[in-house]
Amino acid sequence: METIQNIMTRRSIRNWTDEPVTEEQRKIMLEAAMNAPSAADARPWHFVTMDDPEVIKQFTNLGGTEMLEQSTLMVLVCGESAKEMYPGFWPQDCSCAAQNMQLAAHDLGLGCVWIAIHPLEEREKTCRAILDIPENITPFALLAMGAPNEKLDPEYRFDAERVHQNKW
Numbered sequence: 001m002e003t004i005q006n007i008m009t010r011r012s013i014r015n016w017t018d019e020p021v022t023e024e025q026r027k028i029m030l031e032a033a034m035n036a037p038s039a040a041d042a043r044p045w046h047f048v049t050m051d052d053p054e055v056i057k058q059f060t061n062l063g064g065t066e067m068l069e070q071s072t073l074m075v076l077v078c079g080e081s082a083k084e085m086y087p088g089f090w091p092q093d094c095s096c097a098a099q100n101m102q103l104a105a106h107d108l109g110l111g112c113v114w115i116a117i118h119p120l121e122e123r124e125k126t127c128r129a130i131l132d133i134p135e136n137i138t139p140f141a142l143l144a145m146g147a148p149n150e151k152l153d154p155e156y157r158f159d160a161e162r163v164h165q166n167k168w
Protein backbone atom coordinates (compact mmCIF):
# COMPACT_ATOMS: atom_id res chain seq x y z
CA MET A 1 0.00 0.00 0.00
CA GLU A 2 1.27 3.46 -0.81
CA THR A 3 2.14 5.51 2.26
CA ILE A 4 -0.27 8.39 1.60
CA GLN A 5 -3.10 6.01 0.79
CA ASN A 6 -2.37 4.11 4.00
CA ILE A 7 -2.47 7.31 6.09
CA MET A 8 -5.66 8.59 4.46
CA THR A 9 -7.61 5.31 4.81
CA ARG A 10 -6.59 4.20 8.33
CA ARG A 11 -9.44 4.14 10.86
CA SER A 12 -9.68 2.90 14.44
CA ILE A 13 -11.07 -0.62 14.39
CA ARG A 14 -12.78 -1.93 17.52
CA ASN A 15 -14.27 -5.20 16.23
CA TRP A 16 -12.16 -8.22 15.44
CA THR A 17 -12.63 -11.81 14.29
CA ASP A 18 -10.89 -14.65 16.14
CA GLU A 19 -8.33 -15.11 13.35
CA PRO A 20 -4.94 -14.78 15.04
CA VAL A 21 -2.28 -12.24 14.12
CA THR A 22 0.68 -14.22 12.76
CA GLU A 23 4.16 -14.15 14.23
CA GLU A 24 5.41 -12.56 11.00
CA GLN A 25 2.81 -9.76 11.23
CA ARG A 26 3.71 -9.16 14.89
CA LYS A 27 7.40 -8.88 13.97
CA ILE A 28 6.71 -6.47 11.08
CA MET A 29 4.67 -4.19 13.37
CA LEU A 30 7.38 -4.16 16.02
CA GLU A 31 10.01 -3.43 13.38
CA ALA A 32 7.91 -0.52 12.11
CA ALA A 33 7.47 0.79 15.65
CA MET A 34 11.18 0.67 16.40
CA ASN A 35 12.09 2.38 13.13
CA ALA A 36 10.29 5.52 14.33
CA PRO A 37 12.17 8.78 14.79
CA SER A 38 13.05 9.77 18.35
CA ALA A 39 14.77 12.77 19.93
CA ALA A 40 18.54 12.29 19.64
CA ASP A 41 17.74 8.77 18.43
CA ALA A 42 17.31 7.77 22.08
CA ARG A 43 14.58 5.15 21.40
CA PRO A 44 13.20 5.30 24.95
CA TRP A 45 10.56 2.62 24.34
CA HIS A 46 9.57 -0.90 25.27
CA PHE A 47 6.73 -3.05 23.94
CA VAL A 48 4.78 -5.64 25.91
CA THR A 49 2.94 -7.90 23.48
CA MET A 50 -0.02 -9.98 24.62
CA ASP A 51 -1.80 -12.83 22.87
CA ASP A 52 -3.00 -14.78 25.91
CA PRO A 53 -6.79 -14.26 26.15
CA GLU A 54 -6.58 -14.47 29.94
CA VAL A 55 -4.13 -11.56 30.00
CA ILE A 56 -6.05 -9.55 27.38
CA LYS A 57 -9.32 -9.99 29.29
CA GLN A 58 -7.89 -8.13 32.28
CA PHE A 59 -7.91 -4.89 30.26
CA THR A 60 -11.66 -4.94 29.61
CA ASN A 61 -12.42 -2.95 32.81
CA LEU A 62 -10.38 0.16 31.99
CA GLY A 63 -13.60 1.96 30.98
CA GLY A 64 -15.16 1.67 27.54
CA THR A 65 -12.79 -1.18 26.78
CA GLU A 66 -15.13 -4.20 26.81
CA MET A 67 -14.36 -4.77 23.12
CA LEU A 68 -10.75 -5.63 23.91
CA GLU A 69 -11.85 -9.15 24.76
CA GLN A 70 -12.04 -9.80 20.97
CA SER A 71 -8.54 -8.50 20.29
CA THR A 72 -6.10 -11.27 19.35
CA LEU A 73 -2.95 -9.18 19.84
CA MET A 74 -2.38 -6.21 22.11
CA VAL A 75 0.80 -4.20 22.46
CA LEU A 76 1.47 -1.90 25.37
CA VAL A 77 3.92 0.80 24.32
CA CYS A 78 5.94 1.90 27.35
CA GLY A 79 8.44 4.71 27.92
CA GLU A 80 11.74 4.61 29.80
CA SER A 81 12.66 8.21 30.58
CA ALA A 82 16.16 7.22 31.77
CA LYS A 83 17.04 6.37 28.16
CA GLU A 84 16.41 9.95 27.02
CA MET A 85 19.22 12.24 25.91
CA TYR A 86 17.01 15.33 26.30
CA PRO A 87 14.50 14.97 29.15
CA GLY A 88 10.82 15.31 28.38
CA PHE A 89 10.63 13.97 24.85
CA TRP A 90 9.78 10.35 25.59
CA PRO A 91 5.99 10.72 25.06
CA GLN A 92 6.61 12.17 21.61
CA ASP A 93 9.05 9.36 20.80
CA CYS A 94 6.57 6.73 21.99
CA SER A 95 3.79 8.40 19.98
CA CYS A 96 5.86 8.12 16.81
CA ALA A 97 6.45 4.42 17.51
CA ALA A 98 2.76 3.82 18.27
CA GLN A 99 1.58 5.55 15.12
CA ASN A 100 4.10 3.61 13.01
CA MET A 101 2.64 0.45 14.50
CA GLN A 102 -0.94 1.54 13.71
CA LEU A 103 -0.02 2.26 10.10
CA ALA A 104 1.86 -1.04 9.77
CA ALA A 105 -1.20 -2.87 11.12
CA HIS A 106 -3.37 -1.15 8.51
CA ASP A 107 -0.91 -2.00 5.74
CA LEU A 108 -1.05 -5.67 6.80
CA GLY A 109 -4.85 -5.65 6.60
CA LEU A 110 -5.24 -5.71 10.39
CA GLY A 111 -7.49 -3.45 12.43
CA CYS A 112 -6.01 -1.44 15.30
CA VAL A 113 -7.18 1.01 17.94
CA TRP A 114 -5.11 3.15 20.31
CA ILE A 115 -6.36 2.95 23.90
CA ALA A 116 -5.27 5.89 26.06
CA ILE A 117 -3.05 5.00 29.03
CA HIS A 118 -0.58 7.83 29.82
CA PRO A 119 -1.21 10.34 31.46
CA LEU A 120 -4.23 8.63 33.06
CA GLU A 121 -2.72 7.51 36.35
CA GLU A 122 -5.38 4.92 37.14
CA ARG A 123 -4.87 3.22 33.78
CA GLU A 124 -1.09 3.33 34.18
CA LYS A 125 -1.49 1.66 37.58
CA THR A 126 -3.75 -1.03 36.17
CA CYS A 127 -1.26 -1.83 33.38
CA ARG A 128 1.60 -2.01 35.90
CA ALA A 129 -0.34 -4.40 38.09
CA ILE A 130 -1.47 -6.73 35.27
CA LEU A 131 1.89 -6.90 33.49
CA ASP A 132 4.28 -6.49 36.42
CA ILE A 133 5.88 -3.38 34.92
CA PRO A 134 8.74 -1.85 36.94
CA GLU A 135 8.38 1.64 38.46
CA ASN A 136 10.98 3.26 36.15
CA ILE A 137 8.90 2.32 33.09
CA THR A 138 5.73 4.25 32.18
CA PRO A 139 2.86 2.49 30.41
CA PHE A 140 2.06 4.86 27.54
CA ALA A 141 -0.42 3.54 24.96
CA LEU A 142 -2.26 0.28 24.46
CA LEU A 143 -2.68 -0.83 20.86
CA ALA A 144 -5.35 -3.48 20.36
CA MET A 145 -5.30 -5.37 17.10
CA GLY A 146 -6.71 -8.26 15.18
CA ALA A 147 -8.29 -9.26 11.90
CA PRO A 148 -10.95 -6.59 11.31
CA ASN A 149 -14.62 -7.46 11.70
CA GLU A 150 -15.83 -4.03 10.59
CA LYS A 151 -15.00 -1.73 7.72
CA LEU A 152 -15.05 2.02 8.26
CA ASP A 153 -14.98 4.49 5.41
CA PRO A 154 -12.00 6.82 5.21
CA GLU A 155 -12.61 10.31 6.61
CA TYR A 156 -11.18 13.42 4.98
CA ARG A 157 -10.31 15.88 7.76
CA PHE A 158 -8.21 18.51 6.06
CA ASP A 159 -9.15 21.95 7.42
CA ALA A 160 -7.64 24.97 5.66
CA GLU A 161 -8.41 27.14 8.72
CA ARG A 162 -5.77 25.25 10.68
CA VAL A 163 -3.04 26.14 8.22
CA HIS A 164 -1.10 29.34 8.82
CA GLN A 165 1.31 30.46 6.17
CA ASN A 166 4.44 32.45 6.94
CA LYS A 167 2.71 33.97 10.02
CA TRP A 168 -0.29 33.02 12.23
Ligand SMILES: Cc1cc2nc3c(=O)[nH]c(=O)nc-3n(C[C@H](O)[C@H](O)[C@H](O)COP(=O)(O)O)c2cc1C
Nearest residue numbers: 010011012013014064113114115116117141152155
Ligand atom coordinates in the same frame (compact mmCIF):
# COMPACT_ATOMS: atom_id res chain seq x y z
C1 LIG B 1 -3.87 9.51 22.21
C2 LIG B 1 -5.08 8.73 21.76
C3 LIG B 1 -5.90 8.14 22.70
C4 LIG B 1 -6.99 7.37 22.30
N1 LIG B 1 -7.73 6.73 23.26
C5 LIG B 1 -8.75 5.93 22.89
C6 LIG B 1 -9.41 5.14 23.87
O1 LIG B 1 -9.08 5.15 25.05
N2 LIG B 1 -10.45 4.36 23.45
C7 LIG B 1 -10.81 4.29 22.13
O2 LIG B 1 -11.75 3.55 21.81
N3 LIG B 1 -10.18 5.02 21.17
C8 LIG B 1 -9.15 5.83 21.52
N4 LIG B 1 -8.44 6.53 20.57
C9 LIG B 1 -8.86 6.48 19.15
C10 LIG B 1 -9.61 7.75 18.76
O3 LIG B 1 -10.88 7.76 19.34
C11 LIG B 1 -9.68 7.84 17.22
O4 LIG B 1 -8.37 7.88 16.69
C12 LIG B 1 -10.44 9.08 16.74
O5 LIG B 1 -11.79 9.00 17.14
C13 LIG B 1 -10.37 9.26 15.22
O6 LIG B 1 -10.90 8.12 14.57
P1 LIG B 1 -10.01 7.25 13.56
O7 LIG B 1 -8.82 6.71 14.34
O8 LIG B 1 -10.94 6.15 13.08
O9 LIG B 1 -9.53 8.10 12.45
C14 LIG B 1 -7.33 7.27 20.93
C15 LIG B 1 -6.49 7.87 19.98
C16 LIG B 1 -5.36 8.57 20.38
C17 LIG B 1 -4.44 9.15 19.34
